[in-house]
Amino acid sequence: MSRILHRLGHSTAAHPWRTISAWLVVVVAAFGFSGAFGGTFHDDYDIPAAQAQTGIEQLRAHVPHGGGATAQVVVHDPSGAALRATDLDALVQRLAAMDHATSVSEPRLSGDTDTALVTVAYDVPVTDPDLVGAKGYDPLVDAIEPLRDAGLQAELGGELPGGAESQMKGTGELAGVIAALVLLIVAFGSVVAAGLPLAVALMGLAVGSAGVTLLAGVMDVSTAAPTVATMVGLGVGIDYALLLVTRHVEFLGQGLDKREAAGRAMATAGRSVVFASATVLISLMGLRFGGLPVYSTFGYATAIAVISVLAAALTLVPALCGLAGQRLMPRKVRKNRAPRAKKPLTARWAAGVSKRPVAAALAALTFLLLLAAPTLGMRTWPQDGSSNSTETSQRRAYDLIADEYGAGANGPFTLVVDTTQADPQAVADQVAAEPGVVGVTTPVTTPDGAISVFEAQPAYGPADERTSDLVATLRDDLPAGVEVTGLTPLFADLSGMLSGKIWTVVGFVVAVSVLLLAMMFRSVVVPLKAAVMNLLSIGAAYGVLTLAFQHGWGGSLLGIDHPVAVSSWIPILMFAILFGLSMDYEVFLLSRIREDWLHTGDARGSVERGLASTGRVISSAAAIMVVVFLGFSTEADTVVKQLGFGMAVAIVLDATVVRMVLVPATMTLLGRWNWWLPTWLDRILPTIDAEKDDADLWAELDQVDSLDQVDGLDEKVGA
Known part of the structure; x- marks a missing residue:
């Protein structure tokens, strides 16, 4: 090679x-x-393994145009006056005239009649090309615009508007690129x-x-x-x-x-x-x-x-x-005009860490464990209206609905009853009596008589931990033939599934990465230690993410006005990406250390020299990656914001605490044991040289006048 x-x-x-x-x-x-x-990007929110998916499939099979997207329209008079029936009737007519709108509910008035809630059902899922982005969102805006012109507050919430308002604007990418260019100028x-x-x-x-x-x-x-x-x-x-x-x-x-x-x-x-x-x-x-x-x-x-x-x-x-x-x-x-010769900062730092490796290792380990501790209390939940910025209509609709109808009105459950196995009215009465349920609608039987459907409003918001518990309780208590479905129960299923799957991802990525590093560096200790350190830095990043978003520490700097759960998509996605990026820096650093070790046999000195020669480039590369990721954290979408911020934190910790302290400290302590590999394993393990610099080879290459002559050096250059 x-x-x-x-x-x-x-x-x-x-x-x-x-x-x-x-x-x-x-x-x-x-x-x-x-x-x-090329094709168009398309989301598929069906989750075959989720229990809530069963109810969705029943709706699609038995309800004409059922199981499609939904949207909420909330209208409010800021003066507190009662809304006029003519305005609401006209709104319903405009909504019903939209493409793919199959039903529009009667306006649900608040107790003081200054607010109305209307739900729109579509005959296609939210991922359908006819509804994605502006195609589905703009008709809703057009339908409420006359109300806004009349001085009323009209906001859009629910499933469909949420997808449209979370579109990337690209400003974060541009900011990251500009910041990266500035750092590169400083570095070079x-x-x-x-x-x-x-x-x-x-x-x-x-x-x-x-x-x-x-x-x-x-x-x-x-x-x-x-x-x-x-x-x-x-x-x-x-x-x-x-x-x-x-x-x-x-x-x-x-x-x-x-x-x-x-x-x-x-x-x-x-x-x-x-x-x-x-x-x-x-x-x-x-x-x-x-x-x-x-x-x-x-x-x-x-x-x-x-x-x-x-x-x-x-x-x-x-x-x-x-x-x-x-x-x-x-x-x-x-x-x-050569700069004054002086020992590089990274060399002085490496020498300092090598002098006190035990103290440095313990300090770094303690710091990472403290940062990782909040991960034990991390709660994950897919993004909903409550996690959006107050600048979005979806968030304003969420707050209005919560104030006027209760937080649970933002995520009602849909109950599907198989009429051959249970009495729909008896099921509705049982659900209404369940603690945590504030109301149910009248069951409606489908034209074919196969199922009956009604909604139940929980007392808590969709992202509230008690809502997931309520879903589980209802499923345990209700008779056979009853499915608890809807967007909120689907989210609860998704959150639980992803929490369990992360360990499968961790096991695969760690095992294969350790094997690759063992082949590259001819060591058992180095790859295992690298895996543990990567897990530490990622765990610490999870902890900081939890503090910032779930506990609200500094959330205002990130555009978050109240604590929100960590998105269910984030832990697995962050781990898979960050583990690979962390291994990038591990390869860059260890290849130079091993190169020096093979030339000198000086275990301690090779750590110092390897860190001194790569410290600046790793720090510069990490700084650039951090500003790129932070650029994405400025986007309005909460999932992108959390991903950008979490990855930026992880890279900072990895390039400073891990690469500049923990790696050199532990390698200094282990000495020659860093490169220990059992003889039997050395025989069966394929050899991959990550980087080497053969001085004799370079000397011979200096005499090569034609590239064709390089072919004679095949045996001297390992791959």
Whole structure:
């Protein structure tokens, strides 16, 4: 592999315009194919394993146009005056005239008659193309606009408006890119060197986005999957390019010409990038064990983005480095004004940690465990109207409904009774007498007489923990043939399912990642220790996320005006992505430590030198990824906000507490035991060198005048 990567770097640096032209052709072709054969992103909220899905399927089978999307319209007179019947009748007529609207309820007036609640039922699910985004939302806005013009407050809540108002605006992505560019300029001291990683990442991401669109042409891809793919692809793309450019600049500083510097950067750092990306892809494939098809689409879409930015990094970086030449060097170096020689900060830090490894390790471990402690009390719940910003109509509708009708009116249960097994009225009476239920509607039997349907309003809001308990209690107490369904019971099922599935994902990702690291570093201790530390940093990130959102600590800085549960989608998604990203940094750091260890046999010194040589680039890469993720945390959608914030926190902890303290401290304590591998395992375990720098090989390469001569070095370059 080293020979291939060396040739690739040397060749692309020697002929940069060929590579750049080829990439432009690839980008145009990718967008052309995506436009011709790509599909549209589509959510599938059916959950076959959920108990509530049984009731939904019964409604679809027996109720004409049943089991479709719903929306709530709430009208309020701010002056406190009673609403006029003519206004409400006109509203009902406008709502009934909308496409796919099959029924509109009679306005439910509040006790003081200044508020009315109307529910709209559709004949297609909320994921139907005719309802997605503005197609379903704009007709609702048009229907309530006359009321707003008349001075009334009219808001939209429920299932359909919630999906439309959570669309990504893209401002967070732009802010993250700008912040990343500033950090790159500071890190390199050269505008050219700073812009290069960003340009490479964006080029790769463009192809990746087209690839995700093509994926949508052959399978259902969630509307949120491109956001996650962009978030991860942009972060790792910049990181991979940054590592390669850093090594290239190092070799330029040693006096090598730009082509040879590109070849050697690819043969060393390029190899680390390849295997680091492999750990990310392994983690993403773990999403398939999340139990929901939507997780698989997250994994596939993000994998396409990672592969695209990897390809861009391995080809465009050496090409652009060859084109830029000495302009990659800081201005002072180009003007022969070398900076004062002094020991790098990371080297001084590494020496300090190595002097007191026990204290450093205990302090870091204690800090991470304290941060992780709130995770034990984390409560997960899918996003609903209560978690949105007060700037959204959905949140204003939620608050109005809660004030006028009770919090449970925002998430009523639908009870489906099989008339051959139970008496609908008796079931309704039993439900009405259940503690925690404030009211039920009259059961309505379907035209075919097979089932009877009524609604029950809980006393608590959908996200209240007692609501899930009430769903479980009703299912236990009610006779056979009765299903408790609706959006809130479906959410309760989803939350419980995902809480159990996370351990399957953790087991797969950890096991495969440990095996890969064992092959790369010829050690049992290093991969196991890396897995434990990654779990610690992710657990600490969960804890901070819980404090910020569930307990409201600093939530106002994130646009959250009250405590909200952590989204049920977040723990599995965060783990799969973060474990791979953390392994990125582990590969970057350990490859340099192992390289030094193989050359010197100095266990303690190799830790110091490895951290000193990679500390700055890892810190810079982490800082860039943090600002990219924080950019996404500024979006209005609570799930995206939580994901961006949680991942930013995890990267901060991983790049500082773990990589800069815990890893060097524990490796110093373990010494030669870091590289222990049983003989029997060494014989059967395939060998993968993450990164090595053979001085004799470089000396021989210096004498090579033609790339064809490199073929004779096959046996000397391991892969």
